[in-house]
Amino acid sequence: MTIIDNTQINLIKTNIDVNDRGLAYGDGLFETIACVNGELHNWHLHWKRLILGAERLSLMIPDENFLLDSINSKLFQNNDLNTQNHSINKVIKVIITRGKGGRGYQFPQQPRSTLIISIHNWPEKPVDDYQNGIKLKVCQTCLAPQPALAGIKHLNRLEQVLARNELNGSDYQDGIMQVCPETSVSSSDSKIIEATSSNIFFVKNNQLFTPKIDTCGVQGTIRQEIISLTRKMAIKLEQGYYVLDDLSDASEVFLTNSIFGVVPVLSITDSDNIQRFSAQQNPAKISAKLSNIINKALNRPELMSDIILR
Amino acid sequence: MTIIDNTQINLIKTNIDVNDRGLAYGDGLFETIACVNGELHNWHLHWKRLILGAERLSLMIPDENFLLDSINSKLFQNNDLNTQNHSINKVIKVIITRGKGGRGYQFPQQPRSTLIISIHNWPEKPVDDYQNGIKLKVCQTCLAPQPALAGIKHLNRLEQVLARNELNGSDYQDGIMQVCPETSVSSSDSKIIEATSSNIFFVKNNQLFTPKIDTCGVQGTIRQEIISLTRKMAIKLEQGYYVLDDLSDASEVFLTNSIFGVVPVLSITDSDNIQRFSAQQNPAKISAKLSNIINKALNRPELMSDIILR
Numbered sequence: 001m002t003i004i005d006n007t008q009i010n011l012i013k014t015n016i017d018v019n020d021r022g023l024a025y026g027d028g029l030f031e032t033i034a035c036v037n038g039e040l041h042n043w044h045l046h047w048k049r050l051i052l053g054a055e056r057l058s059l060m061i062p063d064e065n066f067l068l069d070s071i072n073s074k075l076f077q078n079n080d081l082n083t084q085n086h087s088i089n090k091v092i093k094v095i096i097t098r099g100k101g102g103r104g105y106q107f108p109q110q111p112r113s114t115l116i117i118s119i120h121n122w123p124e125k126p127v128d129d130y131q132n133g134i135k136l137k138v139c140q141t142c143l144a145p146q147p148a149l150a151g152i153k154h155l156n157r158l159e160q161v162l163a164r165n166e167l168n169g170s171d172y173q174d175g176i177m178q179v180c181p182e183t184s185v186s187s188s189d190s191k192i193i194e195a196t197s198s199n200i201f202f203v204k205n206n207q208l209f210t211p212k213i214d215t216c217g218v219q220g221t222i223r224q225e226i227i228s229l230t231r232k233m234a235i236k237l238e239q240g241y242y243v244l245d246d247l248s249d250a251s252e253v254f255l256t257n258s259i260f261g262v263v264p265v266l267s268i269t270d271s272d273n274i275q276r277f278s279a280q281q282n283p284a285k286i287s288a289k290l291s292n293i294i295n296k297a298l299n300r301p302e303l304m305s306d307i308i309l310r
Numbered sequence: 311m312t313i314i315d316n317t318q319i320n321l322i323k324t325n326i327d328v329n330d331r332g333l334a335y336g337d338g339l340f341e342t343i344a345c346v347n348g349e350l351h352n353w354h355l356h357w358k359r360l361i362l363g364a365e366r367l368s369l370m371i372p373d374e375n376f377l378l379d380s381i382n383s384k385l386f387q388n389n390d391l392n393t394q395n396h397s398i399n400k401v402i403k404v405i406i407t408r409g410k411g412g413r414g415y416q417f418p419q420q421p422r423s424t425l426i427i428s429i430h431n432w433p434e435k436p437v438d439d440y441q442n443g444i445k446l447k448v449c450q451t452c453l454a455p456q457p458a459l460a461g462i463k464h465l466n467r468l469e470q471v472l473a474r475n476e477l478n479g480s481d482y483q484d485g486i487m488q489v490c491p492e493t494s495v496s497s498s499d500s501k502i503i504e505a506t507s508s509n510i511f512f513v514k515n516n517q518l519f520t521p522k523i524d525t526c527g528v529q530g531t532i533r534q535e536i537i538s539l540t541r542k543m544a545i546k547l548e549q550g551y552y553v554l555d556d557l558s559d560a561s562e563v564f565l566t567n568s569i570f571g572v573v574p575v576l577s578i579t580d581s582d583n584i585q586r587f588s589a590q591q592n593p594a595k596i597s598a599k600l601s602n603i604i605n606k607a608l609n610r611p612e613l614m615s616d617i618i619l620r
Contacts, residue, residue: 015325016333018426023326023405025467026336032413057468058475093413095333103342103403103430105467105474105506116328120413144454144526145490149468156466157335157415158367158459161408164415165368180455182492196415216454 006066010099012116020114022097025105026155028114029053029061034259034298035075035090041297042258043068045221050096052219053152060113061096067115074117089122089299091259097155125260130291130301133266133279134173134255136195138244139163140271142180143193145215153218164196174198174255176268178244179216191215191241198255198263199223202247203286207236209246222256226290235286244270247277254287254303261295262287264303316376320409322426330424332407335415336465338424339363339371344569344608345385345400351607352568353378355531360406362529363462370423371406377425384427399432399609401569407465435570440601440611443576443589444483444565446505448554449473450581452490453503455525463528474506484508484565486578488554489526501525501551508565508573509533512557513596517546519556532566536600545596554580557587564597564613571605572597574613 021027031050034041047064054061062070071092095116101108141163149156163175174197178190193211194200199220201210208230213219230237247253253265264287268277291303331337341360344351357374364371372380381402405426411418451473459466473485484507488500503521504510509530511520518540523529540547557563563575574597578587601613 012328014328016328016330018322018324018326018405018428020326020333021471023330023333023407024340024465025471026465027468027471030334057472091413095328097333103401103433105470106478107471107475118328123413141458142456144456144459146452146454146469147490148451148472149454154468155334155336156468158337158464158466159456160415161331161335161337161417162367162458165417168416180457 006062008060008112009062009066010112010114011070012114016114016116017100019100019102020097021099021101021108022095022114022155024101026157027057027059028095028097028155029057029059030093030095030153030155032258033071033092033094035092036297036299037089040068040071040092042221042225045224046094046258048224049151049153049219049221050094053154054096056148056152057098057154058107059096059098060111062113062115067094070115071117074119078119091120091122093118093120095155123259125263125300127301129173129263130295130303133264135171135266136255136268137167137170137172137175138268138270138276139166139175139177139196141166141177142190143177143216144180147215150216151213151219160196167196172269176200177217189243191243192247193217194220195255198257198260200265201226201254201256201287202242202250203252204250206286207238208286209238209240209242211242212239220256221258222261222294225294226256229290229293233289235289244268244276250277252285252287253277253279256294259298261298261300262291262303316372318370318422319372319376320422320424321380322424326424326426327410329410329412330407331409331411331418332405332424332465334411336467337367337369338405338407338465339367339369340403340405340463340465342568343381343402343404345402346607346609347399350378350381350402352531352535355534356404356568358534359461359463359529359531360404363464364406366458366462367408367464368417369406369408370421372423372425377404380425381427384429388429401430401432403428403430405465433569435573435610437611439483439573440605440613443574445481445576446565446578447477447480447482447485448578448580448586449476449485449487449506451476451487452500453487453526454490457525460526461523461529470506477506482579486510487527499553501553502557503527504530505565508567508570510575511536511564511566511597512552512560513562514560516596517548518596519548519550519552519560521552522549530566531568532571532604535604536566539600539603543599545599554578554586560587562595562597563587563589566604569608571608571610572601572613
């Protein structure tokens with residue numbers, strides 16, 4: 001059991017001890033939660049992922065009520081949540097680490113987890129991204145296969161940092177990450193996992209596909225929401241192993257993210273600068289249906305199913 | 311060029327901003343340096359590895375003089391280094407992160423690196439460990455192959471944290487880590503990389519062997535020192551890919567670490583609890599020779615070449 005007596009939690013406001021294991025080793029978890037009109041969007045999915053992560057890392061986390069109370073008091077304290085202010089959207093970031101420790105990888109004998117809650121401005125995203133789609137580049141930085149850490153949102157994020165930095169100065173809005181190739185496999189045959197901060201879905205013959213998150217990658221909350229929605233909406237969904245070629249004749253490709261919702265993809269360019277997917281001829285039917293629920297709840301523009309992306 | 315104008319370095323004393331990317335993503339590097347009789351042991355190798363890491367991560371680091379001055383003033387300030395006190399040994403930990411940033415993986419537009427220097431007590435290690443050797447267990451937590459991060463000492467250390475935690479409550483002093491197996495390979499055929507906080511060497515027919523650090527693992531400073539020493543001492547050394555079976559008939563196995571020096575291995579037990587190496591019949595000739603130089607410089611016991619480990 002990883003949920004603990006809340007007196008063992010150290011709630012940090014602005015500064016963290018330099019001996020905290022979150023800094024020393026990335027020994028902890030985080031969640032980025034949309035707060036829309038005063039409500040935490042998909043809270044149950046964030047909480048579920050926190051529990052999964054805590055089990056994997058044998059990390060002690062506060063109980064759900066303590067965490068929710070701490071988030072709410074932080075929102076009130078920042079004047080972000082009050083009766084006059086319910087229409088303001090915010091991003092809430094929660095970090096939980098194994099707390100202060102000495103040198104050395106072994107757990108502290110009496111660990112006291114660190115809890116950090118910070119409130120961030122709601123990032124705007126151009127309406128054009130939702131109407132016309134975003135351009136993606138395939139990153140050269142790959143994701144190393146590590147089943148012990150797959151799915152959870154831990155603090156070891158150098159791969160994403162390096163991949164995202166490949167896009168600096170370009171007009172690509174995000175990058176696709178593949179699993180690092182096995183010695184016997186060429187990199188173009190490497191499995192696609194996700195984008196640097198989003199999950200990826202594609203549609204073929206009215207069926208939805210998304211990569212399995214069992215060797216690496218993050219189980220995004222919107223990804224989880226879509227898995228539930230497809231059951232209710234009778235949309236066929238397959239989770240599997242896919243390569244770039246599988247996307248080339250897709251009718252729709254889209255990304256999902258807890259803050260931005262469903263974002264359509266206009267094009268995918270590989271690392272040799274060859275365009276591997278283009279949405280020009282394809283109306284976005286399934287992604288539009290999903291955005292009608294998800295983006296609406298996030299105050300983001302819906303996708304238009306009857307307009308051809310260009 | 312990653313070395314910067316030192317006015318862009320933010321030297322942190324005890325607390326770090328919760329928005330520091332070192333905490334958020336493990337976006338940074340560290341070094342753990344032995345300070346013996348007032349001298350930084352193998353400083354040039356630590357500095358070389360910092361530069362390698364900074365190049366890989368496109369991280370800005372202070373120039374060498376600034377860093378040395380900062381370490382020395384921290385030592386003086388702690389009263390750890392003065393004319394009366396030259397015989398005291400300390401551990402110096404240097405952390406350099408990409409500094410404060412907003413949410414999101416992209417680099418800050420005007421990054422200002424964070425430098426943290428902390429002084430720690432010199433850890434004692436039982437003389438028995440040096441005389442009779444330590445017991446190792448093969449960890450189940452594997453190292454994911456990620457060439458972009460191999461060799462450098464970055465802040466993403468969850469694999470080591472999980473591996474080290476497997477040994478809690480056991481009488482194993484360290485654990486051997488293998489590369490995560492490719493789908494087609496059984497785990498017993500996985501390459502050995504290192505121990506959780508040490509590099510590993512073994513001897514066969516008077517020749518020294520150590521795993522290549524090109525897919526994962528850390529290029530330890532004592533490992534680098536040994537590579538140089540073998541050239542001078544005309545000891546044959548091979549860096550390659552080895553599995554557990556390669557160690558079973560070794561005449562010596564030892565670990566190396568910047569603080570503990572050369573430590574002989576008494577036995578290796580695999581994850582099925584089968585003993586795969588035992589030093590009982592083998593005098594430790596090459597490790598004793600190396601310890602004669604390395605351990606002496608670190609104020610650690612030398613290994614005895616004429617005594618059979620038991």
